[in-house]
Amino acid sequence: MGNNVSGFKIIYRKEVRIMTKPQTISVTAPAEEEFPKEKYDELEQFIDGMETTKGALIEILHKAQGIFGYLPRDVQLFIARKLGIPGAEVFGVVSFYSYFTTKPRGKHTISVCMGTACYVRGADKILEKMKEKLGIESNEITEDGLFTLKDVRCIGACGLAPVVMVDDKVFGRVKVEEVDDILNQYRK
């Protein structure tokens, strides 16, 4: 009689939040540029040295962008595998913050502040002039690889509005006519 089923038990009832387990991947050549293994090693050491990687994605991406200059596909996937989170989640964060870039940067980064103070003092016109002179849109790189143009939110120099930063140097009270002069300082 019956089919003698025995030993039934529930083995798991916990909330499931398990992502892909960390594992090493072979980092194949990225489409844009091939990075030396040392760069990946440096990033890996940084991550391994962290007390916890929980909630540390932004910090890690920050570091990675410092090492590689930008965050191409394979670097993002490397971080995802290393942390055991979906690649989509990493990309979601990268795409959210304007600080992160997935394209290589030019030799110099021009940041035009579009914060409230700069905006009311004509930052939009400065930005337009920059675009015109460089022949690119925001977040693009000039053909000669010299400049990357970015519009950024307040950089905390409102007293000097409107403000343009080239790399670490701040130009204050910029006038539209001065755009050429600023660019020429870096065109040598």
Place this chain on the structure above:
Amino acid sequence: MSEKKMLKVIINDQELMVPEGITILEAAHQAGVHIPTLCHLDLHDFKMVNQTASCRVCMVEAPGRNTLVPACVTKVSEGMEVRTDSIRAITARRMAVELLLSNHPNECFTCPKNLECELQALAAELNVREIRWEGDRMDYPKDLTSDAIVKDANKCIYCRRCETACNKVQTCGILSGIGRGFEAFVGPFGNIPMVESSCTYCGQCVQVCPTAALTEVYHMDKVWEAINDPDKYVIVQTAPAIRVAIGELFGMEAGTIATGKMVTALKRMGFDAVFDTDFGADLTVMEEAAELIYRIKNNKTLPILTSCCPAWVKFIEHQFPELLEIPSTCKSPHIMFGTIAKTYYAEKNNIDPDNIVVVSVMPCIAKKAEAKRPELTKDEHNNVDIVVTTRELGKMIKEAGIDFKNLPDTEFDKPLGETTGASVIFGTTGGVIEAALRTAYEWMTGEELKNVEFEQLRGLDGVREATVDVGGKELHIGIAHGLGNARILLENIRDGKSKYHAVEIMACPGGCIAGGGQPYHHGNDEIVKKRQQDIYDEDRRKKVRKSHENKEILELYKEYLGEPFGDLAHRLLHTHYEERERI
């Protein structure tokens, strides 16, 4: 377990005692007070909970607090007063919907979710008569790259339900919020086309999407075209889970079995033959049980994993390529059916297989992509030509002007419509393995199995295991439904922590009854449970409840296939898998 502390709350002047730890939304439900929601989703037993509080549609007043609070995530406290019906709360809720509509495409007329859209329903419920603001409208191209899922980012309202389904429940990690502000939408890594992602096409994201940001690829036109082509012999087959859900699309109560009406509707639509995927399921049992016994007897790789679910198959290919040796090589039931239709049935009835069109009605979106897999479209003709979902069939029946509710019952055509109770239960979690055991038990012991109901394999726990005594030999069985649970089970197998002989996995929580292609449950898990009950009821009503007692199946082996798991069966009914990239 200690009794939960009870708290006094006052909702719209109504005093009630509720357990500590529940939300205002849940307390209001107990008080019989309806609070509208949009992003919120809680499929209790299926462990799918979306609590992002991103839509702000459930805002209520809690006197003493400066701001309105979202009812879906705010926990009740002792003595808390809540007002859901103040003018301030009502206005705020309406405004939340107005803001969502301010950059939502105005194309309800032609939208595939027309009258099934939760945003549209809310606009009506909250009496939105005007959209006072014009937001930045996006113009993203539709992602039509995959054979299964269409992504229309312009209709994404950022409720994140799909993310919860994809990442937390299914652990596939395909979808994430991309960008910010008006431009934000949900998509895969690098916003690559869906077809290049590791998506399994399980369709749970589609099942929970409140708008038409995620829908299936529609194939209704192709079906009508085939039916109206006089040179084509069009065969339709319906999966076990369709009959217990299709009635819902015609206002019938969830939990109504509509097999007979469905068959009548299909015949009136003009199909040349109306058959049952259950026949394919019985065939699958024959092959899978034979494969299990072969593997046990010959000390081959164990456990054997069921391979009926194409989303699950794609999941293992992307996520566990090191385990590709263990799934059964059996094709899925509807693919087996298609193969038999274009060989045995075609020969028997003297029809050119090239003129046969096999249409599968599936509770599933992944089956659409499965039917296009190159290894299943070989030998000049496809195994299955067109796959439509339960929802699509419902739309087609309406298009044809058929009064579904009042149809008489008809039987499936013979011979490929002859089925057993074993094949019916394929539609629910635990059913495939139970069906296989009914046959394997008798084959292994040579004795009759008197009580065919393996209660111990049933239920809704995410991962279940049981040991079955088969003539003195113990068979260890594992069952998982939902890909997150499948991941746990697979990791245990990979790491040697669990030893099973046979494992059943279904990608959708609940199994095919809650598949991505089923009528939208709109977050009501009771509907899914009723469908499951139906499946077991239908099994009980069947005279024959074991696959190897299906007369037409036995005839098929005798006349054509030879032995189960034999040479011809192997060539026609089995397949292979391949490693795929994980992105």
